[in-house]
Each structure stands twice: as C-alpha cells, then as structure tokens.
Amino acid sequence: MGGELVQVFLAGDVMLGRGVDQILPHPGDASLPEAYVTDARTYVELAQAANGTIPRPAPFSWPWGEALAVLDTAAPNVRILNLETSVTQSDDIAPGKAVHYRMHPANLPCLAAARPDVCALANNHVLDYGRQGLAETLDSLAAAGLRTAGAGRDLDEARRPAVVPLPGCRRLLVFSLGMASSGIPHTWAATAQRSGIDFSDEASDATAAEVVGRIRQVKRSGDLVVVSIHWGSNWGYAVPGDQIRFAHALVDGGADAVHGHSSHHPRPLEVYRGHPVLYGCGDLIDDYEGIGGHEQYRDDLRLLYFVSLEPDTGRLDHARLVPLQAHRMRLRHASRKDAERVHEVLARTSRTFGTHITRAPEGTLTVHPPGRGA
Template identity: 45%
Template sequence: MTGLEAHRQNDTVRLFLGGDVMTGRGIDQILPHPGDPTLHEGYVETAEGYVALAEQRNGPIPRAVPFGYIWGDLLDDLERRDCDLRFVNLETAVTTSDTAAPKGINYRMHPANAPVLSAAGIDAVTLANNHTLDWGIAGLVETLDVVEKLGISVVGAGRTGPDAAAPQMLPLPNGGRVLILAYGARDSGIPGHWGAAPAWPGINLLPDRPDAAVADARARLENRRQAGDVTLVSIHWGGNWGYEMDPEHRRLAHRLIEEAGVDIVHGHSSHHPKAIEIHEGKLVLYGAGDLINDYEGISGRETFRSDLVLGYVAEIAASDGRIQSLELLPYRIRRFRLCRAKPEESEWLHAMLQRECGAFGLHVAQNAAGAFQLTPS
C-alpha cells in the first residue's frame, strides 16, 4: 500500500466510506424542518433534550442550520479528494410515522430534512441496521421512498425480500462499477422479525451460519461481477462499545474475501472506530465507528472518545480489487458539526489506531494534510 498521492494512480477507484450516520433526534431538531421531538426513552423524553445536553457541553447550537452544517470540515476535505463514490450506513428512519417499535431508543428524521444527505454528496446508503425499522414498516417504506427520490441508492433493506437482498451496481467514471451488498447481523441488536420476507418489507439479515453467509454473498455477486468492478460487502455487526475482536467476524471477513471474491468488507455498529486489517490485499474495516450522531453531551463512555470520528478514503485497484492506499480523516463532533481534530485529539486517535491496527501488521502515520495513512509495518 502506498500513501495517497496528489494525482490518482491509473486504473484505480477512490471511495469515501463512512460509518453510522444518525441524523435523527437532536440532529433533526436543528435542521430546517424539525419533526415531532417526542421520544420513548427513560433517559430523555424529547429530542430537544439531546440538543440541550450538547449545548451544556460545548455552547449554543444554531437552529434551522443549512443542510451542509453538520458535515462541517468534511465537505472541503472530500472536495479535494475527488472520490468516485460516497457510501455510509444511514442509521435513522426518515419518516413521520408515530408507530414506535417497543425498543427504547428510536431514531427518526423528518423527510423534509433528507436533503442533508445530498448536501454531503452521498451516493448510496445501507439500511441494514438496528434502527431502520424503529418506526415500523410504514417508517421503512417512507424512508425508502424519500431516500430513493433524492437519487441515492439504497442497499440492505427493501419492500420485499429480493429487493432487500439485491446488490446495488453503481457506475464509475472509468466504465467499471462498484457492487454493494449489505447485511444486518442479529448480534448488532436487530430483531429477527425485522428480516425481509419474499413479499414483505424488511432488512437483509445476515445468515446465522457462516457457510450460508459466504454462499449467499458469492451467489449474489459472482453472476453480476464484470471486469473492472469493485465489490463491497457492508455488515452491521457486533455491539456498540469495546475494541475486542469477535473471532467469528474476522473469520467471516476472511472467507468473504477468499471464497466470495469480496474486495472490501465495510463493518460498522460500534460507536467508535475499531481495528482495520488488510487480508490478501483487501480492506477490512471491523468497525468504522459513528460519523454523525447527537451523543455529544452524553457521559459514561468517555474512555472510547466517541466524540472523535473518522472518514475513510480508500483507493482500490479496479483490475484486482486490492487496496492501493487508505487515508483516515480525523474529526471531532462539536455543536453537532464535524470539525477537524485538534493536535491532541489526533494524537489520541493515532495512538488508538496504532494499537488496534498494529495487531494486524499495519503502521499508522500522519500525513501533511493532518490525516492518517495506513501502511504495512
């Protein structure tokens, strides 16, 4: 792997990958069209409460902000990197549904605020996560309608089982495509009854047996893959906190690469970044971490620094899907906005990344732009 160069290498695809994007609750309240703030949590009764917590921590937050506000410095950073595709996990229902699932924490954003996704140039999202059906089947269907109307591709959930399981095939300027397949694993907190059925809306659940999961991914990708395509499997798996590596997740990631021909495994669910591995030249993100959330004023997990987040810019060889470079963009969330990390915050992230990624033979260095670059040790 080489560092990110000023000019793109020939025959490569540059992707921006983000983790969980939660634009509901407090975030929704500061956007131009806030929805009903009513919550069904024991901790906070109204979404305005999360705005108040953040303001207590870092000062006043403006209201009716432009849609680009929450993305902050990320927008300029991406503009300079000329990515072919921008892909994130949208962990928020986009709906006015009032049918809250009885699960305690329910995320929703008003549909009129959906252009916040377009403001960041998001091309595709996965909805295979444990919040997509927070507001019932009606909330899921409305989410699909609203997001697709923006021209943003959706993967991992659908109006029927075949729709939820189908990969998205997104064209690239070089004539190739990115094939994206998404799953939600039950160990991330997804109820089993949220799974899509042949004629029923829902999520594309990850098969419980690894053999079945690998066979499913291989079957869905191999007949669609063409020369020059890059294949990505996105999985919402595991818990929200902790750096421990689930050995089953690692074995599955390796098998997806070895047996299903997957080029990128995009894992998420943890509220903080986790280890990164390069396996047989292919990229594995075990936990991309949150990118956008309203947790700014919540206490109790300070040791994980969930206020510090990363964006991932991966350059992939179109000829064989091998990773050519990986740049990590460091930010802190302040007043519900992504701000470039301060030196001491970058130092904390650097130490964490070196510790977690070093276990997989990677070295983390900071480049002249203040971002992190991963290379083999």
C-alpha cells in the first residue's frame, strides 16, 4: 500500500490538577487531603519561589508554553498523552492515597490547547476523587470532543481502544492499561458491573497474552496499534525484566509501539524487532517545581516524543525527541547544556538495549533503528 510515514506524538504524564489547576482561569477547590500540603496554591508558591512570578490567572495555553509551537511545526498525524488527573468537582476523596489530583472541568481548554487525539486514562490518579469523579471525568472529556482509552463505566468500555482515523482509510488504535507497580489501587479495576480502569496486577505472560488477544480481535490490515502503559516506580533508570518481557510480547503479538509512563523523568528507549518501546516518557506537565529531594534526576527536564512509523509495517523509521524545561509552570526549550545532559543520560541508559541516539546542534535528539543513523 505504501504511503507517507505516520508520525505519532507521545507524551508522558500530563498533570493539570492541583497547582496547575490553580493558575488557570477557573481554579477549583484548593483544599487537599495531603499530610503536609493542604492547599493546592502552596505548590504555586513553591514554583514561584524557585523560578519567579507566575501569572494568575494564566491563559489556558500557559502550561504548554513553547511546546505548542513545536507541535504545530511537527504536525504529527496523531497526538497521544497520559492524562494523569481527574476532571471533576467531586469531593469523593479516594482513601489511602498520599496525593490527589483534580482539575476543574471548566479548565479543559488547557488540555484542548494541545489538541490531543487520545487521552490515556489508566493511571493512578484518574480515580483520585472516586467513581463519581471518574464519571464526571469521562463525561467532561467526551463533551469536549476528546477521545479516551483505559477507563470506562464498565470493563468493556475501559478496554475498548480509542480509534483515530489515518490517511488512506487506515486507523491507529490506542489501548491503555495501568499496573499495580505504578501505585494504582486494586479496587480501581473496572469489572462487568463496576466502573474503573483497565488494570493489571503485574506485567505477566498471562496479561500480555490477554492484551495480545484483544489486539488481534480488532486490528485490521493497514491498522497501527499503540499500547499505552502506566507502570513502574517514579525514580531510577533500571527497567525491570518483567516489563521488558511484557513489551516484547506485545510487539510480537501485533503492537507497533509501546508507550510507557509513570516515571517522573525519561527512562531508556528500545527498538525491538523494528518497533519503538518507550519504557518511561517522564512527566510533561506538573506542579513539582520547588519540590526537592530527587535533584540528581533533573525532573525539570522534559521530552516531546515524535515517533515516525512506516505505514505498512509499523516499524520505526526514526524518532525525534525535543528537550524542554519546566519553568514557572510553563514549558520552554532546554538550554544547550541541559539538552546535552538529557542526551548523555538517555543515550547511556538506552545503550544496553542497543539503542543509538544522536543529538543535533540545536538540541533535538534522534533515535535510529539498528543499522541506520550515524
């Protein structure tokens, strides 16, 4: 069939709740059920103390900053992100959790500013305000015309892939699932009679086989498949063996790309049998400025991932990564020195997977499939 490459934008955690919600035009209730911070505006104050004044209210486009121009220039066919917040005014606080995220539904134009085609929802914050909050989240996103995957009013809906049309009557299918290793409570699992997310207790062979079975049921000739997974710890570069085996099983079974997230900083990349596996995309938008404790990971540095796939095979032609920095709750281009740091760390940690990453003078990183590139 041939045709042009299909470029997919993949983003890590987009956390528009809590402090970010407070700087937008319609801030919700600022009270928080946290042990140390009881007012979401405190996170704004911490960010301002670290880097300077943040406008309040800020325009809806503010958190995305210079990322929007990058997205417009790249013009990807599909934009996928992990929306790690509830979109609700519910006060039905999920018990036993240390951190809770919600954004006011009236602030959804902030999310829409990035024009996402799919919001992955199977993560450890989408039910922070209970099943009532999840219902309002699903209704609000649907009313805004935003596709979702990974959560639903029952298990069938939670497992249903989002479908994005591609040129030439093709489709891109997005499956979203979350695992206990990312801190998702078992009680958040959707069932035939209960709302929730597509939840897996572990990255097991049996779970991989079940997901592959679902892929094969719906994937048609010409379709591409992305599996978006919320898994693993927040910090560190090591990738557990079960995650590697799980990702490989998905690719062997028909997935064209694996979109991993949960870590607060980027984790290694792999090109397995010609297909991209992103083990952890890192945070993209959050309210963590001014919070200390893990400075060695430089979680203020963020990446935009542009993955270009061959339309017939789904194999990676190349991936382009754009380093950004969170500053005053807004994304800006990373400095040359910081881009060099991102390149050094990502190239070093990905080398064990045989991944080759180069850096252009302006800072953009390129991932080359084995046998290609400089």
